[in-house]
Amino acid sequence: MTKLLFLGSGCAFIRGVDNYQSNILLTSDTGKKFLIDCGSDIRHSLYRAGYSHLDITDIYISHIHADHVGGLEYIGFSTKFDSRCEKPKLYLDTELAQTLWVNSLSGGMKYIGNEIATFETFFEIVEIKSERNFIWENIKFNLIKVVHVNSGNAIMPSYGLFFEINGIKILLTTDTKMCLNILDKFYQEADIIFQDCETTKFSSNVHAHYQELLNLPLSIKNKMWLYHYQPGTLPDAIDDGFCGFVERGQEFDFSSPIFSSKSLNVIKANAV
Numbered sequence: 001m002t003k004l005l006f007l008g009s010g011c012a013f014i015r016g017v018d019n020y021q022s023n024i025l026l027t028s029d030t031g032k033k034f035l036i037d038c039g040s041d042i043r044h045s046l047y048r049a050g051y052s053h054l055d056i057t058d059i060y061i062s063h064i065h066a067d068h069v070g071g072l073e074y075i076g077f078s079t080k081f082d083s084r085c086e087k088p089k090l091y092l093d094t095e096l097a098q099t100l101w102v103n104s105l106s107g108g109m110k111y112i113g114n115e116i117a118t119f120e121t122f123f124e125i126v127e128i129k130s131e132r133n134f135i136w137e138n139i140k141f142n143l144i145k146v147v148h149v150n151s152g153n154a155i156m157p158s159y160g161l162f163f164e165i166n167g168i169k170i171l172l173t174t175d176t177k178m179c180l181n182i183l184d185k186f187y188q189e190a191d192i193i194f195q196d197c198e199t200t201k202f203s204s205n206v207h208a209h210y211q212e213l214l215n216l217p218l219s220i221k222n223k224m225w226l227y228h229y230q231p232g233t234l235p236d237a238i239d240d241g242f243c244g245f246v247e248r249g250q251e252f253d254f255s256s257p258i259f260s261s262k263s264l265n266v267i268k269a270n271a272v
Contacts, residue, residue, distance in 0.1 A: 001027075001029065001253060001255040002026070002027065002028055002029055002165050002166065002253075002254045002255055003026070003027045003251050003252065003253050003254065003255075004024060004025075004026050004170075004251065004252040004254065005024065005025040005026075005027070005049065005249070005250075005251045005252075006022065006024055006227065006246050006247070006248060006249065006250050006251075007020055007023045007024065007025055007042070007045035007046060007048075007049055007248070007249075008020025008021045008022055008023060008039075008041070008045045008248050009022050009227040009228070009229070009245070009246040009247060009248050009250070010022060010228065010229065010230070010231065010248070011067070011198075011228050011229060011230050011231075012039075012065065012066065012067035013230075014041075014230075014231060015231050016231075017044070017048070018231075018248070019231070019248045020039075020041045020044065020045035020048070020248060021037075021039035021040070021041050021042075021045070021067040021068075022037070022039075022067075022196070022227050022228045022246075023035065023036065023037045023038060023039045023042055023045060023067075023068075023071075024036040024037065024172070025046075025049070025051070028136075028137035028139070029137070029255075030137065032057060032058070032137055033051070033055050033056060033057065033058070034057075034058045034059070034060065034136055034137070035056050035058065035059045035060070036059075036060045036062075036161070036172065036174075037059075037060065037061060037062055037067075037068040037069075037174065038059050038061065038068065038069060038070075038071040038072050038075060039066065039067040039068055039069070039070050039071050040066050040067060040070025040071055041067075041070075041071070042070075042071030042074060042075065043071065043074050045248075048249075049249065053074070053075055053078035053079055053082065053085065054082070054084060054085060056075055056079070056088055057086060057088055057089065058088060058089045058091065058136060059072075059075070059088055059089070059090050059091065059123075060091045060092070060141070060161070061090065061091070061092040061096060061100065062158055062159050062160065062161075062174035062175065063096065063148060063156060063157060063158035063159065063174065063175060064096060064099060064100050064103065064104050064157075065175065066104075068174075068175070069100060069104055069105075072090075072100075072104075072105060072122075072123075073105060073108050073109055075088060076088075076105075076109060076122030076123060077109070077122070079122070080121070080122055087122070087123060087124050088122075088123055088124070089123070089124045089126055090123035090124065090125055090126065091126045091128060091134055091136070091141075092125075092126075092127065092128065093127070093128045093132065093143060093157065093159055094127040094128060094129050095157045096157055096159075097119075097125060097127045100119075101118070101119040105119070106119075109121075109122065128143060132145070132159075139163055139164070139165060140163060140164070141161050141162075141163045142161070142162045142163065143159040143160070143161065144159060144160040144161065144162055144171075144173075144182065144183070144186060145157070145158070145159055145182075146158050146159065146160050146173065146174070146175075146176035146177075146179060146182055146183070147176060147177050147179045147182070148174075148175045148176050148177060148206055148207075149206050150177070158174060158175050158176060159174065160172055160173045160174045160176060160183075160186075161174070162186050162189075162190070165254040166254055166255065168191050168192065168254050169189055169190045169191045169192075170190060170191070170192055170193075170194070170254070171183075171186045171187065171189075171190035171192070171193045171194065171195075172194045173193075173194065173195050173196050173208070174196065175196050175206070175207060175228065176196060176207070176208065177205065177206060177207065177208060178208040178209070178212045178213070187216070187220045187224075188220075190223065191223060192223050192225070192243075192252075193220070193223055193224040193225065194224075194225050194227055194246070195208060195213065195224050195225070195226055195227070196208060196226075196227060196228035197209070197210055197213060197226035197227065197228060197229050197245075198210065198228075198229065198230065199229040199230045199232070199234060199235065200230050207228065210226070210229075210235055210237075213226070213242075214240060218241050221240070221241035221242045222241060222242075222243070223243065224242050224243060225242070225243045225244060225245075225246050226242055226243075226244070226245045226246065227245070227246040229245060
Protein backbone atom coordinates (compact mmCIF):
# COMPACT_ATOMS: atom_id res chain seq x y z
CA MET A 1 0.00 0.00 0.00
CA THR A 2 1.27 3.47 -0.86
CA LYS A 3 1.19 5.70 2.20
CA LEU A 4 2.43 9.15 3.14
CA LEU A 5 3.45 9.46 6.80
CA PHE A 6 4.15 12.80 8.44
CA LEU A 7 7.02 12.05 10.84
CA GLY A 8 6.34 15.55 12.11
CA SER A 9 4.12 18.42 11.01
CA GLY A 10 5.68 21.39 12.76
CA CYS A 11 7.83 24.33 11.77
CA ALA A 12 11.62 24.61 11.93
CA PHE A 13 11.57 25.76 15.55
CA ILE A 14 9.07 23.32 17.00
CA ARG A 15 9.39 22.84 20.77
CA GLY A 16 9.39 19.61 22.76
CA VAL A 17 8.56 16.11 21.55
CA ASP A 18 4.83 16.40 20.85
CA ASN A 19 5.68 17.30 17.29
CA TYR A 20 8.72 17.36 15.03
CA GLN A 21 9.82 19.14 11.89
CA SER A 22 7.65 18.41 8.89
CA ASN A 23 9.67 15.63 7.26
CA ILE A 24 7.60 13.04 5.40
CA LEU A 25 8.01 9.33 4.69
CA LEU A 26 6.46 7.84 1.56
CA THR A 27 6.13 4.05 1.51
CA SER A 28 5.60 2.37 -1.88
CA ASP A 29 3.55 -0.71 -2.73
CA THR A 30 6.78 -2.74 -2.57
CA GLY A 31 7.62 -1.47 0.91
CA LYS A 32 10.45 0.86 -0.13
CA LYS A 33 10.63 4.09 1.82
CA PHE A 34 11.32 7.54 0.43
CA LEU A 35 12.13 10.38 2.82
CA ILE A 36 10.93 13.79 1.66
CA ASP A 37 13.30 16.22 3.39
CA CYS A 38 15.61 15.28 6.23
CA GLY A 39 15.56 17.80 9.05
CA SER A 40 17.83 18.05 12.06
CA ASP A 41 15.47 16.07 14.32
CA ILE A 42 15.14 13.14 11.91
CA ARG A 43 16.83 10.59 14.19
CA HIS A 44 14.21 11.30 16.86
CA SER A 45 11.17 11.48 14.58
CA LEU A 46 12.13 8.26 12.76
CA TYR A 47 12.57 6.43 16.07
CA ARG A 48 9.27 7.77 17.41
CA ALA A 49 7.54 6.33 14.34
CA GLY A 50 9.27 2.96 14.70
CA TYR A 51 11.94 3.45 12.02
CA SER A 52 15.67 4.17 11.84
CA HIS A 53 18.42 4.94 9.32
CA LEU A 54 18.13 1.30 8.20
CA ASP A 55 14.81 2.08 6.54
CA ILE A 56 16.03 5.04 4.49
CA THR A 57 17.28 4.24 0.99
CA ASP A 58 16.00 7.30 -0.91
CA ILE A 59 15.79 10.97 0.08
CA TYR A 60 14.44 14.08 -1.66
CA ILE A 61 15.66 17.53 -0.62
CA SER A 62 13.51 20.59 -1.36
CA HIS A 63 15.90 23.31 -0.12
CA ILE A 64 18.84 23.76 2.24
CA HIS A 65 17.34 25.09 5.47
CA ALA A 66 18.32 22.94 8.47
CA ASP A 67 14.80 21.62 9.10
CA HIS A 68 15.06 20.07 5.64
CA VAL A 69 18.73 19.02 5.45
CA GLY A 70 20.09 19.09 9.03
CA GLY A 71 19.63 15.33 9.45
CA LEU A 72 21.68 14.36 6.41
CA GLU A 73 24.87 14.14 8.49
CA TYR A 74 23.19 11.59 10.77
CA ILE A 75 21.85 9.56 7.83
CA GLY A 76 25.13 9.81 5.91
CA PHE A 77 27.38 8.67 8.75
CA SER A 78 24.94 6.04 10.01
CA THR A 79 24.49 4.34 6.64
CA LYS A 80 28.17 4.55 5.69
CA PHE A 81 29.44 2.86 8.84
CA ASP A 82 26.61 0.32 9.14
CA SER A 83 27.42 -2.72 7.00
CA ARG A 84 23.72 -3.52 6.68
CA CYS A 85 23.11 -0.35 4.67
CA GLU A 86 23.52 0.59 1.04
CA LYS A 87 24.43 4.13 0.07
CA PRO A 88 21.18 6.14 0.03
CA LYS A 89 20.10 7.88 -3.16
CA LEU A 90 19.75 11.62 -2.73
CA TYR A 91 17.43 13.39 -5.19
CA LEU A 92 17.77 17.15 -5.51
CA ASP A 93 17.71 19.86 -8.12
CA THR A 94 21.09 20.53 -9.67
CA GLU A 95 20.88 24.09 -8.31
CA LEU A 96 20.88 22.69 -4.76
CA ALA A 97 23.45 19.96 -5.40
CA GLN A 98 26.07 22.59 -6.17
CA THR A 99 25.72 24.23 -2.75
CA LEU A 100 24.44 21.63 -0.28
CA TRP A 101 27.76 19.85 0.24
CA VAL A 102 29.98 22.94 0.29
CA ASN A 103 27.70 25.24 2.29
CA SER A 104 25.87 22.85 4.63
CA LEU A 105 27.48 19.43 5.03
CA SER A 106 31.21 19.38 4.32
CA GLY A 107 32.26 21.09 7.55
CA GLY A 108 31.18 18.10 9.61
CA MET A 109 31.50 15.31 7.06
CA LYS A 110 34.59 16.04 5.00
CA TYR A 111 37.18 14.48 7.32
CA ILE A 112 36.77 10.77 8.11
CA GLY A 113 39.66 8.54 9.12
CA ASN A 114 42.45 8.71 6.58
CA GLU A 115 40.41 10.06 3.70
CA ILE A 116 38.90 13.32 2.57
CA ALA A 117 35.24 12.58 1.97
CA THR A 118 33.10 13.99 -0.82
CA PHE A 119 29.34 14.20 -1.21
CA GLU A 120 29.48 10.90 -3.11
CA THR A 121 31.22 9.21 -0.17
CA PHE A 122 27.88 9.14 1.64
CA PHE A 123 25.16 9.43 -0.99
CA GLU A 124 24.40 8.43 -4.55
CA ILE A 125 23.56 11.85 -5.93
CA VAL A 126 20.68 12.06 -8.40
CA GLU A 127 20.74 15.58 -9.81
CA ILE A 128 17.43 16.73 -11.24
CA LYS A 129 18.26 18.92 -14.20
CA SER A 130 16.34 21.16 -16.58
CA GLU A 131 13.40 18.78 -17.04
CA ARG A 132 12.77 19.06 -13.27
CA ASN A 133 11.24 15.65 -12.74
CA PHE A 134 12.35 12.23 -11.57
CA ILE A 135 10.85 8.77 -11.13
CA TRP A 136 10.87 6.68 -7.96
CA GLU A 137 9.03 3.36 -7.75
CA ASN A 138 7.13 4.18 -10.97
CA ILE A 139 5.89 7.46 -9.48
CA LYS A 140 6.81 10.56 -11.47
CA PHE A 141 7.64 13.55 -9.29
CA ASN A 142 7.52 17.01 -10.88
CA LEU A 143 9.46 19.78 -9.16
CA ILE A 144 7.77 23.16 -8.74
CA LYS A 145 10.11 26.08 -8.17
CA VAL A 146 8.40 28.14 -5.49
CA VAL A 147 9.31 31.40 -3.76
CA HIS A 148 10.32 30.76 -0.16
CA VAL A 149 12.89 33.42 0.77
CA ASN A 150 13.30 36.45 -1.48
CA SER A 151 16.22 38.57 -0.29
CA GLY A 152 15.54 41.24 -2.91
CA ASN A 153 18.70 40.44 -4.84
CA ALA A 154 18.18 36.68 -5.05
CA ILE A 155 15.53 34.03 -4.42
CA MET A 156 16.56 31.03 -2.35
CA PRO A 157 15.99 27.86 -4.43
CA SER A 158 13.09 25.85 -3.02
CA TYR A 159 11.08 23.14 -4.78
CA GLY A 160 7.65 21.72 -4.09
CA LEU A 161 6.45 18.42 -5.56
CA PHE A 162 3.49 17.47 -7.73
CA PHE A 163 2.92 13.75 -8.27
CA GLU A 164 0.22 11.16 -8.88
CA ILE A 165 -0.49 7.88 -7.08
CA ASN A 166 -3.30 5.59 -8.24
CA GLY A 167 -4.91 8.47 -10.11
CA ILE A 168 -4.75 10.76 -7.08
CA LYS A 169 -2.92 14.02 -7.88
CA ILE A 170 -0.95 15.32 -4.92
CA LEU A 171 0.59 18.74 -4.35
CA LEU A 172 3.19 19.10 -1.60
CA THR A 173 4.30 22.71 -1.38
CA THR A 174 7.31 22.17 0.94
CA ASP A 175 8.30 25.73 1.97
CA THR A 176 6.87 28.66 0.06
CA LYS A 177 5.39 32.09 0.40
CA MET A 178 1.86 32.60 -0.88
CA CYS A 179 2.50 32.72 -4.63
CA LEU A 180 -0.74 32.13 -6.53
CA ASN A 181 0.90 33.03 -9.81
CA ILE A 182 2.93 29.82 -9.50
CA LEU A 183 0.68 27.52 -7.50
CA ASP A 184 -2.86 28.28 -8.67
CA LYS A 185 -2.80 25.86 -11.61
CA PHE A 186 -1.53 23.11 -9.30
CA TYR A 187 -4.16 23.99 -6.69
CA GLN A 188 -6.78 23.55 -9.38
CA GLU A 189 -5.42 20.28 -10.73
CA ALA A 190 -4.57 18.56 -7.42
CA ASP A 191 -6.95 16.20 -5.66
CA ILE A 192 -5.22 16.77 -2.32
CA ILE A 193 -2.93 19.62 -1.25
CA PHE A 194 -0.42 19.63 1.60
CA GLN A 195 0.29 23.31 2.25
CA ASP A 196 2.89 24.76 4.59
CA CYS A 197 1.11 27.22 6.82
CA GLU A 198 2.33 29.81 9.27
CA THR A 199 0.13 30.34 12.32
CA THR A 200 2.02 33.06 14.20
CA LYS A 201 0.32 36.38 14.96
CA PHE A 202 2.58 38.18 12.51
CA SER A 203 3.75 36.77 9.19
CA SER A 204 7.47 36.14 8.64
CA ASN A 205 6.85 36.59 4.92
CA VAL A 206 8.61 33.32 4.03
CA HIS A 207 5.61 30.97 4.35
CA ALA A 208 1.97 31.16 3.37
CA HIS A 209 0.14 32.51 6.42
CA TYR A 210 -3.18 31.12 7.63
CA GLN A 211 -4.85 34.50 7.14
CA GLU A 212 -3.76 34.51 3.49
CA LEU A 213 -4.92 30.95 2.91
CA LEU A 214 -8.35 31.84 4.31
CA ASN A 215 -8.94 33.92 1.18
CA LEU A 216 -8.63 30.92 -1.14
CA PRO A 217 -11.82 29.63 -2.79
CA LEU A 218 -13.68 26.98 -0.80
CA SER A 219 -13.12 24.52 -3.64
CA ILE A 220 -9.37 24.75 -2.95
CA LYS A 221 -9.57 24.83 0.86
CA ASN A 222 -11.80 21.73 0.81
CA LYS A 223 -8.87 19.65 -0.45
CA MET A 224 -6.08 21.35 1.51
CA TRP A 225 -4.28 20.00 4.58
CA LEU A 226 -2.10 22.42 6.55
CA TYR A 227 1.31 21.57 8.01
CA HIS A 228 4.62 23.24 9.02
CA TYR A 229 2.77 25.29 11.62
CA GLN A 230 3.97 26.83 14.89
CA PRO A 231 3.26 25.42 18.37
CA GLY A 232 0.35 26.82 20.33
CA THR A 233 -3.40 27.10 19.90
CA LEU A 234 -4.45 26.58 16.29
CA PRO A 235 -7.40 28.09 14.44
CA ASP A 236 -10.40 25.89 13.64
CA ALA A 237 -9.24 24.92 10.16
CA ILE A 238 -12.12 22.54 9.51
CA ASP A 239 -14.68 25.19 10.40
CA ASP A 240 -12.85 27.53 8.01
CA GLY A 241 -13.23 25.07 5.13
CA PHE A 242 -9.87 23.27 5.17
CA CYS A 243 -9.37 19.53 5.66
CA GLY A 244 -7.53 20.35 8.89
CA PHE A 245 -4.06 20.61 10.39
CA VAL A 246 -1.88 17.54 9.85
CA GLU A 247 -0.90 15.86 13.12
CA ARG A 248 2.44 14.26 13.86
CA GLY A 249 2.17 10.60 12.90
CA GLN A 250 -0.80 11.14 10.60
CA GLU A 251 -0.76 8.79 7.65
CA PHE A 252 -2.51 9.17 4.30
CA ASP A 253 -3.32 5.98 2.39
CA PHE A 254 -3.30 6.38 -1.39
CA SER A 255 -3.82 2.70 -2.18
CA SER A 256 -7.40 3.12 -3.31
CA PRO A 257 -8.16 4.90 -6.61
CA ILE A 258 -11.51 5.98 -5.12
CA PHE A 259 -10.87 9.44 -3.78
CA SER A 260 -12.51 12.36 -2.09
CA SER A 261 -10.47 15.01 -0.27
CA LYS A 262 -12.85 14.78 2.69
CA SER A 263 -13.21 10.98 2.76
CA LEU A 264 -9.64 9.95 1.92
CA ASN A 265 -8.65 7.07 4.19
CA VAL A 266 -6.68 8.95 6.83
CA ILE A 267 -5.15 7.06 9.74
CA LYS A 268 -4.57 9.36 12.70
CA ALA A 269 -1.75 7.37 14.21
CA ASN A 270 -1.78 9.15 17.55
CA ALA A 271 -0.12 6.16 19.21
CA VAL A 272 3.01 6.48 17.07
